[in-house]
Amino acid sequence: MIAIKTLIVGFAGTGVALALDLPAAPLLGAMLATAALGWAGAKLYVPDRFRDIGLLVIGLSLGSGFTADMIEQAGTFAFSLSLLSVSIVLSMLASTWILARYWNHSTSTALLASAPGTLSLALAMAAEGKGDSTTVICLQSMRLLMLAAFLPLLVSFLGAEGAGAAGGDVVLGWNLLALLAIGGVFLALVFARFHLPAPFLLGGMVVSAVAHILEWAHGLPPFIIIVVGFALVGAASGARFSNIALRDLTKNIGGALASVALAALVSALFALVTSSVSDLPLAQVWVAYAPGGVEAMAAIGLALGFDPAFVALHHLFRISLLIVILPLFVSFAVARGQKNAGANK
Incomplete structure (x- = not known):
């Protein structure tokens, strides 16, 4: 019953957002509706299989943007990804600094809370005693909600919406869509065994991308x-707030606002440099650099x-890089903290 209630709330929020013609309406509406109800204390829950269906759909949609001539853009992509790497480190360190300096969190907790899109890894490391789990889930969840809520509104307000995906006016047939979905599920299960990030999104995207590059398919799902x-992913993201006590949310909201704003500013500055050098649209690069979850940012x-x-490649690259460097940064922070504690005895 809780899952049914959550889905009803999510789809209702999607309907309202579509009626208001909000940007990224299905994702934003479902996320805000479930987050608001969860924040009010309601128990909400979206089963993993429903979230995975949503991620698979988003992945199949993202794959439609891959074309055979993308290899010509390899140089631009390499330059953009290199600047993204620097942006990731600096934005994470800036966010960590402000959380540790003004909100008195330990450096390791601040690092885990500042690594965008790595909630599962961050919570696992916090559970090992390398950070405070409650603070990490609060700040990570609020980061996702704030970026998902404000980024599309800001981009839309600035009049910077894109031209749409390749084949955006073409709709995949149901038979072909079913075949792609089956292939996406198979790949997702393989990726999950290797602990790759967002396996259902990645599986759907890879299958769809290959089909579009080879011109076996053309267009988006209906x-x-x-x-x-989008609504399923939005509802699952917003439902996280039902597992967080209101006192923990209110205690951490100031730190979340400050750290997200600082990280978003750093990513915006790097996006401006990348856009200026490569002639890519600034808003597109900013969305690709934005320090949010891979599912939400790719969907936006x-x-x-x-x-x-x-956009999808940049966010998947960011998550992959963070999976490698975050444990190193946190281990260094923990060791430094222990050394300082020993010196103060």
Whole structure:
């Protein structure tokens, strides 16, 4: 019953957002509706299988942006990814600094809370005693909600929406869509065994990308399928707040606002440099650099009409890089903290 209630709330929020013509309406509406109810104390829950369906749909949609001539853009992609790497480190360190300096969190807790899109890894490391789990989940969840809520509104307000994905006016047939979905699920299960990030999104994207590059497929899933997929992911993201006590949310909201704003500013500055050098649209690069979860940011890029391949690849690269460097940064912070504690005895 809780899952049914959560889905009803999510789809209702999607309907309201679509009626108001909000940017990224299905994702934003479902996320805000469930987050608001969860914040009010309601028990909400979206089963993993429903969230995975949503991620698979988003992945299949993102894959439509891959084309055979993308190899010509390899140089641009390499330059952009190199600047993204620097942006990731600096934005994470800036966010960590402000949380440790003004909100008195330990450096390791601040690091885990500042690594965008790595909630599962961050919580696992916190559970090992390398940070405070409650603070990490509060700050990570609020980061996702704030970026998902304000980024599309800001981009839309600035009039910077993209032209849409390749084949955006073409709809995949149901038979072909079913074949791609089956292939995406198979790949997702393989990726999950290797602990790759967002396996269902990645599986759907890879299958769809290969089909579009080889010109076996052309176009997006039907609109209603995309709406349902976005709504499922939005509802699952917003439902996280039902597991967080209101006192913990209110205690951490100031730190979340400050750290997200600082990280977003750093990413915006790097996006400006990348856009100036490569002539890529600034808003597209900013969405690709934004320090949010891979699922939400890739979905927002798709919903706003930006190049889905560009946005998705950058966020998947960011998550992969963080999986490698975050344990190193946290281990260094913990060792330094222990050394300082020993010296003060």
